[in-house]
Amino acid sequence: MIDGKKRKEEKRIKDEDLFKVVDSTIDSRTYLSLIQIARRLNIKEYYGAISSGKEAKIYPALTRDGKWYAVKIYYVSTAASKRALEKYTLGDPRFKDVKIKTTFQLIEIWARKEYKNLARLSEAGVSAPKPIYVFRNILVMEFIGEEGVRAPLLKEVPEEAITEELYNAIITEVEKMVNLAHLVHGDLSEYNIMVWDNRPYIIDVSQSVDIEHPNALELLQRDLENINRFFEGHGVNVEPVEDILGRLEI
Ligand code: ATP
Ligand code: MN
Structure with missing residues (x-):
């Protein structure tokens, strides 16, 4: 029992070590996705956002074998979409889950679409970041720049x-x-x-x-x-x- 608890605690600390900068804008679902992606792609560290647009944020990530990736996280957090979300869910718990699910699905479609487009560009020999991986609302691609500096x-x-x-x-x-x-x-x-x-x-x-x-x-x-x-x-x-x-x- 104690051993299991200890191991869990160690794993938690390891997961936290993944993030070089605390970013309170990362929601818990995205946070868990980032941990899964790190395991899958052998990512050692995520660094602070290098850009925060209206619909997406980009984070550099460093793998254990020294490769840099650009991690693009798609968000729904524009003022307009938030307002729309509130309008449809406020005071009506029945619709809440449906609406949020739909919104998540929507941004996941954007992430996949960008991945596929990057793949098409890459296959055609167009100069663009190579797509590496897509998972939920997160796209991982080749980092353009050096040592995490874009x-x-x-x-x-x-x-x-x-x-x-x-x-x-x-x-x-x-x-x-x-x-x-x-x-x-x-x-x-x-x-x-x-x-x-x-x-x-x-x-x-x-x-x-x-x-x-x-x-x-x-x-x-x-x-x-x-x-x-x-x-x-x-x-x-x-x-x-x-x-x-x-x-x-x-
Ligand atoms: P924004 O509204 O900030 O432009 P966006 O949704 O338009 O966000 P992108 O243009 O794809 O997202 O990326 C935002 C910024 O992140 C870019 O302007 C660029 O500075 C940086 N960036 C994007 N892709 C990469 C990459 N592969 N490597 C390094 N930096 C990148
Ligand atoms: Mn842009």
């Missing part, structure tokens, strides 16, 4: 590195994305491209759609306009969107 976003790249070469490299990735992976990003901008070793990495593809999607062309046009606007603003000669579209099989 690479800069295109938005953060120093002026002298915003060159025509970098522009062409990004357009080439978009071409591969459409022609080989048959995907349109749908939210491409200087905020969803990382730059590491002068090479662009396409990130944040949970909302990306197949080229057969009814809005695919419109989304692609907007993506290309965003990229052109950014580079033009930095004095780079850009190719007209129409010309780029001419090379794309969409």
